[in-house]
Amino acid sequence: MLKISKAFFRQQSNVINLSIRALSTGTNSQEADFGFKKVKYEEKQAKVNEVFNNVAEKYDLMNDAMSFGLHRLWKNQFIQDIEPTPGMRLIDVAGGTGDITFRYLNYLKNLNPGHFDNSRDIVATVCDINENMLNVGKDRSINLGFQDKINWKVGNAENLILEKENTYDVYTIAFGIRNCTNLENVLKEAYRVLKPGGRFMCLEFSRTENPVFKRVYDFYSFQMIPVMGYLIAGDWNSYQYLVESIRMFPSQDEFASLISDCGFRLVSYKNLTNGAVAIHSGFKF
Ligand SMILES: C[S@@+](CC[C@H](N)C(=O)[O-])C[C@H]1O[C@@H](n2cnc3c(N)ncnc32)[C@H](O)[C@@H]1O
Numbered sequence: 001m002l003k004i005s006k007a008f009f010r011q012q013s014n015v016i017n018l019s020i021r022a023l024s025t026g027t028n029s030q031e032a033d034f035g036f037k038k039v040k041y042e043e044k045q046a047k048v049n050e051v052f053n054n055v056a057e058k059y060d061l062m063n064d065a066m067s068f069g070l071h072r073l074w075k076n077q078f079i080q081d082i083e084p085t086p087g088m089r090l091i092d093v094a095g096g097t098g099d100i101t102f103r104y105l106n107y108l109k110n111l112n113p114g115h116f117d118n119s120r121d122i123v124a125t126v127c128d129i130n131e132n133m134l135n136v137g138k139d140r141s142i143n144l145g146f147q148d149k150i151n152w153k154v155g156n157a158e159n160l161i162l163e164k165e166n167t168y169d170v171y172t173i174a175f176g177i178r179n180c181t182n183l184e185n186v187l188k189e190a191y192r193v194l195k196p197g198g199r200f201m202c203l204e205f206s207r208t209e210n211p212v213f214k215r216v217y218d219f220y221s222f223q224m225i226p227v228m229g230y231l232i233a234g235d236w237n238s239y240q241y242l243v244e245s246i247r248m249f250p251s252q253d254e255f256a257s258l259i260s261d262c263g264f265r266l267v268s269y270k271n272l273t274n275g276a277v278a279i280h281s282g283f284k285f
Contacts, residue, residue: 032181035244044181045156049130051179051238052096056132058233059097060140065232066225066239074277078174078203079103081270081279086115088123088169091193093157093186094176095126098137098150100203104172105146125151125168127160128176158185163193170194174203178249187262194284200264204255205246206271206278213274221246252278 030041039047055062063071078100084090084107092101101124108123109116128134134152141147155162157173157180171190180186190200208214221243229239250258252269255278260267264282271278 033245033248035241035248041181045129047241048179051241052130053132054235054238055229055233056097056130056136059133059136060099062229062233062239063099065228070273074203074272075099075103075174077272078172078201078279079107081281082170082172082199082201084108084111084170086112086119089167090124090170090172091163091168092124092126092172092174093128093155093160093190094173094179095128096130096133096137096176098126098134098140100172100174101126101137101150102140102144102146105144105149120148122151123149125153125163127153127155127157127162129154129156158182158189160189160193163189165192166195167193168195169198170201171198172201172203175205177202178204178245183250183255183258184262187259187264191263191284196284198284200259200280200282200284202255202259202280204278204280205249206255206275207251208273208275210274213276217276252280255280 031038032041032044033039034044034047052059067074082104084104086108090101090104092098092104095101105116105123126134126137128137131154134154138147138152141150153162157176171194173186173190177183177186187200194200208217225243226236226240229242230236233239249255252271252275256267256269259280259282263284265285267280267282269278269280
């Protein structure tokens with residue numbers, strides 16, 4: 001009874017919130033955050049795609065410049081936490097230019113170079129909504145000699161239409177989920193495509209509670225990163241969006257709750273660099 005009442009009141013409050021929002025914007029459409037701006041729900045993805053179209057060519061260079069190379073340490077830690085083993089099937093969603101997948105493959109190669117080189121198995125699927133990002137990744141995979149190990153697929157994390165359920169052992173999403181419009185849809189799709197026993201792993205910018213660090217970090221993010229974006233990639237607005245989108249993403253605990261609500265068990269997270277970045281993990285049972 002209590003459950004029914006709670007659900008009922010939550011539903012009513014959602015209806016009221018939506019009506020107030022519709023009244024205040026003069027439309028019937030739902031809204032989504034695009035950085036600090038509100039945009040129509042159905043328009044957000046196109047705006048995100050425009051950002052990554054603009055930054056694709058300079059994306060890897062900018063990652064190094066903006067994070068002083070720290071993104072490499074975060075990504076390496078992420079891969080170590082996955083503990084890849086031969087035979088595992090990985091899907092790296094919002095995989096962009098392939099950085100996570102290349103590190104994953106390098107880890108496996110170092111584990112057993114002979115087996116890795118002789119095996120003809122496809123080891124990983126990289127999926128991203130943006131073909132320009134994937135094209136940069138494909139070129140990189142050729143330079144790294146990984147072209148035969150990866151399937152590249154254009155797809156939306158919120159609706160992985162090309163993927164069957166119960167397919168993958170590991171699902172990764174790194175610095176990607178905060179760009180998606182509906183986090184719940186992404187998590188439900190992750191749950192669907194993972195095998196029972198499979199693991200969801202997310203690397204994402206998060207919240208730092210250390211007041212001194214936060215002050216420096218905020219100054220750096222808002223005063224320096226858009227300027228660097230302009231100087232290095234010729235694009236201020238895309239990098240302004242990137243720093244704003246980080247601030248709009250749920251806290252570590254809020255995101256962990258959402259992961260649990262979508263069916264995952266043994267949900268946990270670990271902070272890196274004072275919580276500026278967090279690794280979330282959950283299992284499908
Ligand atoms: C910041 S990049 C991260 C790329 C890569 N994972 C990395 O760590 O370097 C974010 C990526 O998310 C992708 N993306 C945004 N919305 C998406 C969606 N709905 N479905 C799939 N990919 C999406 C973008 O195209 C972009 O390549």
